[in-house]
Amino acid sequence: MEFAGRDFLQILDFSSEELRYMLDVAKNFKQYKQTGQNHKYFPDKNIVLLFEKTSTRTRCSFEVASHDLGMGVTYLDPAASQMGHKESIADTAKVLAKLYDGIEYRGFAQKTVDDLAKYANVPVWNGLTDYSHPTQALADFLTIEEHFGSLDGLTVAYLGDTRNNVANSLMAMSAKMGVNYIGCGPTELQPDDKLLEKCQAVATAQGSSITITPDINSLAGTADVIYTDVWLSMGEDKAKWGERIKQLQPYQVTMQVMDLAKPTAVFMHPLPSFHDLETSVSREIHDQYGLSEMEVTDEVFNSDRSLVFEEAENRMHTIKAVLYLTLKPKG
Numbered sequence: 001m002e003f004a005g006r007d008f009l010q011i012l013d014f015s016s017e018e019l020r021y022m023l024d025v026a027k028n029f030k031q032y033k034q035t036g037q038n039h040k041y042f043p044d045k046n047i048v049l050l051f052e053k054t055s056t057r058t059r060c061s062f063e064v065a066s067h068d069l070g071m072g073v074t075y076l077d078p079a080a081s082q083m084g085h086k087e088s089i090a091d092t093a094k095v096l097a098k099l100y101d102g103i104e105y106r107g108f109a110q111k112t113v114d115d116l117a118k119y120a121n122v123p124v125w126n127g128l129t130d131y132s133h134p135t136q137a138l139a140d141f142l143t144i145e146e147h148f149g150s151l152d153g154l155t156v157a158y159l160g161d162t163r164n165n166v167a168n169s170l171m172a173m174s175a176k177m178g179v180n181y182i183g184c185g186p187t188e189l190q191p192d193d194k195l196l197e198k199c200q201a202v203a204t205a206q207g208s209s210i211t212i213t214p215d216i217n218s219l220a221g222t223a224d225v226i227y228t229d230v231w232l233s234m235g236e237d238k239a240k241w242g243e244r245i246k247q248l249q250p251y252q253v254t255m256q257v258m259d260l261a262k263p264t265a266v267f268m269h270p271l272p273s274f275h276d277l278e279t280s281v282s283r284e285i286h287d288q289y290g291l292s293e294m295e296v297t298d299e300v301f302n303s304d305r306s307l308v309f310e311e312a313e314n315r316m317h318t319i320k321a322v323l324y325l326t327l328k329p330k331g
Contacts, residue, residue: 003325007117008125010132011172026321040070045101052107065320093119123326137169138318143311155180157223159251163191175199178206223261227268253296275301
């Protein structure tokens with residue numbers, strides 16, 4: 001398998017075998033990190049991180065992974081770049097490709113990261129768009145496999161807005177890895193038909209299934225993983241909070257929902273999570289709508305069934321695998 005020079009834009013761009021290899025490389029890098037084994041393979045390389053949306057885990061994961069590989073990193077926040085303001089995406093891509101060995105983008109439109117990849121002659125990595133979050137899906141599946149020992153026969157259930165970026169990538173990754181997927185949420189928030197058709201075709205070829213349903217009882221005795229995300233993504237209009245709460249409150253992950261799944265089921269979330277009133281945003285929502293917990297209760301979030309912090313750590317190991325594989329010389 002040849003990864004050198006390739007972009008990492010969305011899960012469906014890669015074969016099941018290639019994704020399996022990425023996970024295996026990530027496992028090796030995790031062992032290197034834990035045992036203190038030097039793996040500064042790229043001391044002469046530099047990458048740039050373009051962030052239109054701020055982040056804790058994505059930025060830190062890319063920066064630590066890059067430093068561990070020996071690379072230099074430049075971080076550009078929305079105010080530090082002229083991209084899309086005084087300079088086109090195409091021109092930005094061409095300039096940065098002259099200066100850096102790779103470009104990471106985290107922002108809004110999938111078209112932006114696709115255009116960066118089109119015009120840059122160095123690898124471009126998707127750190128998140130409104131459509132997909134492929135590095136998160138890799139970390140999720142590394143975490144699931146570590147916990148259960150194998151992916152064989154597992155079922156992942158996503159509760160909430162089943163057409164958001166995290167759900168899209170989770171569904172695609174499930175299909176590629178032969179894991180059953182249940183997207184459980186209101187009918188009006190179901191995934192794009194074209195993406196669903198593609199994922200269903202892949203899942204069928206891999207011997208697994210994809211189910212999209214508004215019925216939370218479909219989880220009964222089937223789900224090994226209960227997954228959710230915030231009800232309103234970064235950048236969405238705050239005026240939608242009331243509507244989104246009404247739509248998604250029936251899909252809040254409570255301990256009763258966890259008990260509906262298999263007895264061994266675990267909880268996962270990409271973070272950040274509104275599970276208490278310890279943030280300014282959650283307090284604002286509480287003051288306006290009276291909620292002290294949103295997509296997941298604090299009882300579930302902090303339970304021994306929760307893998308959210310293992311999941312967060314694995315962002316770094318899987319991103320390191322992506323960087324290494326796409327930046328290493330051919331052959």
